[in-house]
Amino acid sequence: MRHLLSIADLSKTEAISILDTAVELARISDGTVKKLPTLRGRTIVNLFAEDSTRTRISFEAAAKRLSADVINFSAKGSSLSKGESLKDTALTLQAMGADAVVIRHGASGAPQRLADSEWMQGSVINAGDGTHEHPSQALLDAFTIRKHLGKGAPDLHGIKVAIVGDVLHSRVARSNVLLLNLLGAKVTLVAPPTLLPVGVDSWPVNISYNFDEVVASVDVVMMLRVQQERMTDLFFPNAREYSRYFGLNADRLSTMSPTSIVMHPGPMNRGLEISADVADSARSVIVEQVANGVSVRMAILYVLLAGQPLEVGGK
Ligand code: NCD
Numbered sequence: 001m002r003h004l005l006s007i008a009d010l011s012k013t014e015a016i017s018i019l020d021t022a023v024e025l026a027r028i029s030d031g032t033v034k035k036l037p038t039l040r041g042r043t044i045v046n047l048f049a050e051d052s053t054r055t056r057i058s059f060e061a062a063a064k065r066l067s068a069d070v071i072n073f074s075a076k077g078s079s080l081s082k083g084e085s086l087k088d089t090a091l092t093l094q095a096m097g098a099d100a101v102v103i104r105h106g107a108s109g110a111p112q113r114l115a116d117s118e119w120m121q122g123s124v125i126n127a128g129d130g131t132h133e134h135p136s137q138a139l140l141d142a143f144t145i146r147k148h149l150g151k152g153a154p155d156l157h158g159i160k161v162a163i164v165g166d167v168l169h170s171r172v173a174r175s176n177v178l179l180l181n182l183l184g185a186k187v188t189l190v191a192p193p194t195l196l197p198v199g200v201d202s203w204p205v206n207i208s209y210n211f212d213e214v215v216a217s218v219d220v221v222m223m224l225r226v227q228q229e230r231m232t233d234l235f236f237p238n239a240r241e242y243s244r245y246f247g248l249n250a251d252r253l254s255t256m257s258p259t260s261i262v263m264h265p266g267p268m269n270r271g272l273e274i275s276a277d278v279a280d281s282a283r284s285v286i287v288e289q290v291a292n293g294v295s296v297r298m299a300i301l302y303v304l305l306a307g308q309p310l311e312v313g314g315k
Contacts, residue, residue: 103125
């Protein structure tokens with residue numbers, strides 16, 4: 001494995017080995033010495049051409065815990081905002097000796113373009129491209145689900161997951177549908193018809209327009225942010241209507257199974273897709289997703305740059 005561009009590039013065995021490696025790395029990170037020497041002397045560039053908080057700092061923390069040198073490069077304050085092309089940016093990164101580039105970009109396919117090019121030799125990791133994919137988010141979500149509901153199994157066989165809300169604009173939903181399906185979970189998408197993409201009928205999912213009919217029967221409710229910045233049309237009548245039919249509030253939470261969990265990739269629109277009390281409730285694993293993100297991204301960097309999964313049970 002040289003790049004991580006899409007969940008579609010992973011076999012089930014590769015996905016599970018990233019999750020297992022993350023478990024081992026989390027165990028080490030819980031110790032007093034958080035840092036491993038594994039990637040000492042390697043350079044990782046975070047190239048963020050679109051805004052991000054948690055994904056960028058998560059990759060930065062992951063790289064630093066593996067002792068890599070990290071260069072942060074964001075659109076604001078760089079020549080990207082002056083219209084520099086991806087090619088010229090990539091040539092600069094190559095000249096600086098980047099071993100890996102973690103790229104977030106507004107254009108779907110930008111990471112693939114970089115990986116396919118001759119412009120730079122390093123590994124390319126997709127940290128979210130347009131509305132296409134966000135594979136590291138799906139892996140950290142799978143890690144979190146497995147930890148809570150996996151009962152020791154390596155995969156997510158039979159676990160029922162509802163992904164709710166703005167599927168149309170969500171790269172998180174696309175990567176999660178692929179990975180959850182690969183790992184044997186059963187996915188139901190819940191959204192108004194206007195927020196489902198064309199072609200969704202061919203995805204390996206069930207589809208529902210009625211949240212109340214789904215919420216009580218699933219093990220995981222994964223809420224999606226309403227991505228107002230990507231909305232050029234009116235996709236629902238108003239925020240109140242949206243919350244009433246597709247928001248997760250305390251009433252809906254009370255109908256969920258007692259062992260079920262609530263997830264959200266962040267950033268949240270509190271009061272729109274999720275109420276503040278639900279976001280902060282004992283059933284919510286949203287903050288834990290962020291913490292797990294660091295271990296999972298360490299595992300991704302480890303597998304790509306150190307070249308092998310960490311031996312389970314090893315030191
Ligand atoms: C997601 C993203 O950027 O795709 N956030 C994240 O990476 N934590 C989801 C979103 O922006 O809604």
